[in-house]
Amino acid sequence: MNLNLTRRRFIKGVIASGAAATTTGVWVAANGASRPAGAVERMIRININGQVRTVDVAPQETLASTLRYKLGLTGTKLGCNRGECGACTVLVDDVSTYACSVLTHSVKNGRVETVEGLEAADGTLHPVQQAFVEELSPQCGYCTPGQIMAAVGLLRENPSPTREEARMGLSGNICRCGSYDSYLDGVMRAAQIG
């Protein structure tokens, strides 16, 4: 993922919407019900996990906030809410993206995928999920949805990565439990299951 790009996009978006973003006030900015001056469409339609959802989005609302608090998709986690950890990683048009650091309005024409969208309708796990189970990649599990989405994004772009490429691909995702080795084992196995 190009972190600089997503951060820059986020900051530009915030400036455009007139909202304040501070590290401590991010929750507020993300959940604000009131609307700053200037007309911004609130009811927007976004494609999430293949379904078009209509949702009331505040101008300065982050994608993570919309997913978690408006749509109940709590699989996307917030570890820092400021682009440091990757716990909130989702795919936007196949690109792994920190959902805490993009505005929902900026992805309204895009295709958003979250961890909830990976499982098949019959409950079959996505190969990355299955591989992570088999390798027991998660420890506490809090970073796991982010690691999974980063891995899915990586494998779409590069279905047979070397371990080193997988390491680079997941390097934007912190795991405080230190389960990196097991996550990489999971990615390599997923590439095999394909």
Add this chain to the structure above:
Amino acid sequence: MAYMHIGKDFVPPDVNGKVTGRIKYAEDYTREGMVYARLLTSPIPHARVVNIDATEALAMDGVFGLLTADDVYPDGEPQSTGLKVLTNEPTLVGEPILALAAIDEKTAETAISKISVTFERLPFVLDPLDSLAEGGPDAYNGGNTYVFRQGFATEKWSADQVASFRAGNEPTAEPQQTFAYGDLDAALASSAFVYESAFTTAGYPHQSMEPRSAMAYWENGKLYLHGTSQSLSALADGMASIVGVPQEDFVFINEATGGGFGQRARANSIPSMAIPAKMSQKINRPVMMRVTRDEETAIGGARQGFQGWIKCGFKADGTMAAADLYIISDNGGKGGGGDAYSAADCISILYQTEAVRFRGTSIGSNTGHRGAQRGPGQNQIAAIIAPILDKAAQELGIDRLKIREINTPTNGDVGGAQRTPFTSAYMPEALKMGAEQFNLAERITRSRQRNGSKVTGIGIGQGYHNAGRSGMDGIVRLTADGRLKVHNGVGNLGTYSYASTSRAAAEVLQMPWEHVDVVTGRTDRHLPITSPQDGSNSIFTNTRTNYGAAQDLLAKMKEITAMELGGDASDYDFGDERVFKSADKSVGMSFAQIAQKGIELGGKFTGESDLPEELNDFTKISVTRLAGESLMGIYHDAPHNNNPPGFTVTFTEIEMDVETGKYDIIDMVTIGDCGTVVHPQGLKNQLVGGAVWGIGLAGYERHLYDPQNGLPASTGYWQSKIPTMMDTPSKIRTGWVDLPDPENPVGARGIGEPAMGAVAASLASAISDSLDGHLFNSAPVTADMIINHVAGVTSDAIPLAQNNFRG
């Protein structure tokens, strides 16, 4: 011994939820009518709240109420160290002063901005040595230290004494705490090599990935608290009393926990969860309190930093004859932690030192809240002592592995301040296994070889933590359909020990895992008390309780079968989920039939009478509520005496770039000695996770504060520099000795903490090796320190500085 479950991998019941995002952490819950609490935290490091004017805030639409320390502590705040729920006497930046609840977080935050809090600024201190110096500021209102059971006190040294210590000399002042054994003077006199130096290790925050958010509501007089915890029942036990609600009326819900590392083990390390509980009680609505990363950093705990002095003596044959330590440990803003004592204890155990003297004093600083963090004390000293051992080996002309083998603890040894015997110890086997897997004999020839700007460093490290408690309870049940329910209060921290320790019960009854349910996740599922899930103890402690409870169940099953089919319980055997006559396998009852009969009989079979006398009160409540429903096995584990050690050894090769001070970890082999392996994948995860933590301790992690205003400069993951995937090797090779411990029914001991210490030691040893054996006497050793050393530049940071460099 051939086991059915022990030593086998399995799919823990919660993994599916972790990979699908379905498992719920505290912040993932909502409840009808839920409102949101936000915190106002102290912006200054040491102050007294003089006045709170919330008139304007409380008049706002959508604001439901305010909670202050006066609400929580109507009789005044307890005058002791430790985090308070809310406080009027903040001693660190970010300490919660008040909480306000509103319809949404924006309204709450806006209302908080309208609250006027008048603080009286008090002198603050960042570096414990500045406080220790005569005339220096004190971190707490009653002094600069806290003496257990006595209260706040003040420790002062003369300016000369502090300066002499900073200059690297042995401190001369009377310490708060000591232990000693052996004849230190004689041991030093017998030493052929004596090393003496001041040293420092940094404090740094836990940074658990999940912020400590919590949600609470009251229903029919009962408090329901969704929270985060390492130790489900042990934490719930303490949390009820913090909130002030009887245990019977408290339901703690905690399906999953996003990391703890020592600071979510006990209720007093996470009292902030009482805020939504108290607020909900006050305003009669469900209250969600989301905690930000900044807030988590401030109150989420931090490792104690050390400012120490060490003198070690080695005999000509490499025996560590003497270790003399004097440690000032940084108690931070809220006190807590016995790291220094544990550090000295660890040296005594890991190196079987003939004579040890420990002197220590804990001093506060207005920095993060301190408390146990993965291997508290043992792991800091592991990183300091390993390069000293290498130095001794070099000076005495002894092989670096050999000096460790000479001093290694083994079966039959004693160790530590109390000279406690080990339950078992297989460190020699671990050293041998690691050296072979690492191919040390060949790799050591590359030590200090230079290729352009790159220099190879080889490191060897050892880690220790006592790893097993006792005195806890177990509950298992056999239901009418023949399923086994293992009630487990361990908590779901990510070690999977809530599940792996439950397998000890399945093992006793030889039941297929598919027929076993682990009952956990919330206390109204009626759990037994367990030890807090800290100190690497869960595997040892809770395999004992679950094994014992299953044995009680089995005895009852045989008794019921004998009552039904004649003869004595001892005439019966079991297998394939049946109890049958040993003499005639066709005569017997299925587990389901026995359970049904037991339910009919009631009394002692279903937990209605004859409970073990020593059963803890918490467990008694659970048993009482479960009584009559199913056939029950109930067990109280009598305390054991000896020390079940967790040991790890690690071998590391690095390639140090002396032009940048950065290094790549080329290879790392880490071997655990934790008795019989219960769950190989879980053990591997502890070893690799511990390795990442060890790399952080030895190479990166620290927190910094602005010396002028005492503001934290490290408020998140990046600034605290917790290791990312790029800081750690892409493959860490793991292994284990897998020899049984005799004081555990399945032979198991713990591993989580030494897994970190050994890696920290091994990396510190490798860094030193790559720099011609230079000793930094510091953890972490960061790139700037390495470059300065290589360039021959003396750092202008104040010696032994803690919490900032001030260089």
